[in-house]
Amino acid sequence: MVIEILSYKTSILNPLLKLLIFILFAIGTWYYYRAWTKFGGNLKTIAGALMCGGIAGCIGAGARFAGDFLVQFKWLESTGAIIFALVSVYIAWSVYTNLSEIAEAFGLEGGK
DSSP, X not given: OOOGGGOTTTOSHHHHHHHHHHHHHHHHHHHHHHXXXXXXXXXXXXXXXXXXXXXXHHHHHHHHHHHHHOGGXXXXXXXXXXXXXXXXXXXXXXXXXXXXXXXXXXXXXXXO
């Protein structure tokens, strides 16, 4: 027996949660954009990378939401997740590289 509110196919929670995820990614991306326009140097680079990750997250979340309504494009869910994962790897590398430069500029050693 499945409780209707928890049913994947019939519950209103399913599309609402997917829409909420998209909205949260969009809000986060807006703040990364604001940081990107406000700061310079390595902080701008990091904010730009995070903004790209937010855009990729929006694409992935949007594809996941649309996949429920456009069944013929259900494969977009996986494609959006792959895009988000690839951009996340780039962001991790970019942040690590730039934070290493910042730490070196302040004379800090390996995370201490």
